[in-house]
Amino acid sequence: MTGGTGTRGATSHDAAAGDQDRQPDQAPRRGRPKTSFLSPGLILDTAMAVIESDGPDALTFRRLGADLGANHTAVLRHFGGKDELLLALAARLMEEALDDFAAAADWRETLRSLARRTRAACLAHPGVTVVVASRTSRRAAEFQGADIVIGALLEAGFEGREAASYYRTLVDTALALSIFEASVTMLDEQAREGDHLAWQREFLTASPQKYPHLAQVAQHLADIDAEDQFENAIGLFIDAVELRAERARVRDRYRP
Amino acid sequence: MTGGTGTRGATSHDAAAGDQDRQPDQAPRRGRPKTSFLSPGLILDTAMAVIESDGPDALTFRRLGADLGANHTAVLRHFGGKDELLLALAARLMEEALDDFAAAADWRETLRSLARRTRAACLAHPGVTVVVASRTSRRAAEFQGADIVIGALLEAGFEGREAASYYRTLVDTALALSIFEASVTMLDEQAREGDHLAWQREFLTASPQKYPHLAQVAQHLADIDAEDQFENAIGLFIDAVELRAERARVRDRYRP
């Protein structure tokens, strides 16, 4: 029932016994560990595993303690509270998204890459994304990523103020759309059990008299692919940015 | 402490006494109300008031009961559970966004209007937006709104499949950005108490050696206005859509 995602035993007795097969180079002074076996990293790993296997509501200190083989209050020695834990999860998600992010040969491709990485990380952990959604700010997009994207926009031909503005638009849009898609994924999954997905049928049978335009395209609405849709949004963004970049370059040519 | 947002007394004793000054045309059979005094509408009003005044965490059945002058389990006679209540709150938020929504003279203005309405509703109730964020699907954009927006896109010159696709892109983007902005608002408000807003200063003092591009535009990043930013994103979307609409019209001229 507890899943068994922990790397240690499931009870505190097992945890105590574990001291005996601890690495000798760690040199525990007597038989008690002088260094803690819990660490922020291990706790975050376990938390993500719990959410992804049993859903956002399953993340409780008691469940976390059970999977870690520790008391349910032990986590509080590493995180000030649940809110702090969630903020750390949000930061980890964005770290994963931007891991090894680097500029591409083409500035358009650099922007596209950031957006795709953001989406990939959120969809890889939709449950985590939903729990931390309200604590995810663009602060998470760290300096490293910001510098690369702004570099791409400067390369495209924008001045400082515009580069800053389009940078924020891209990051916000990519992040917001990714979180939104993850939450729709989770919601649909939950609704599939009930009959809440019936609204898709309603769309197809909407009254053509009352909603003529809707009826005209209803068949196409049903089979829209989520990934195509995301690519579509990013494509629109880049097209528009490129259009304005050309104008900016022309403008600068006459006002150098 | 309980706020006093209820329209009835704060205790169940007061609620019972309230029967005596009930309207006579309601004709209560004996002294007990034959019609319930709680209604889904009243409950949702109270729930929104609670969240907006004391934050998302304040929305509990016990608090709701206190403000309504009823037992803390009475709400369960109108909503199956907390999840159902949140889904209803999400639906109400979108109803508010699309209330009296109508097509404008120009199709671009119609698209802009939908986006602005979505944002306005979310920012009018940021706390509510954050609680229901994970239960807000584009299902909420009801047939009425969908028909109008799709009509605008057909008017712009798109065929069925493209109109459907751009409709979804606009609705998803506007909704996702609005939810995101609301959650950033709530997060900043909470962080202002701590010193978590320190990252803004960090941005300004980021190493120009390690992050040259970032340093170049850091001053502009600080004073970006949120509303300008949203308008910017929608403006980019409409520019790109218009660009493609022109192409679609040219294409159709040669293949009618």
Next chain:
DNA sequence: ACCTGAACACCGTTCAAGT
């Protein structure tokens, strides 16, 4: 038909106590 009140299983957090 609608509401009450007690009860149940659970939650995050605190704190004195252990090693």
Next chain:
DNA sequence: ACCTGAACACCGTTCAAGT
């Protein structure tokens, strides 16, 4: 320094009972 175990104030939900 880190963890335990009991305790506290809360939570959503169930259910028999009232009117």
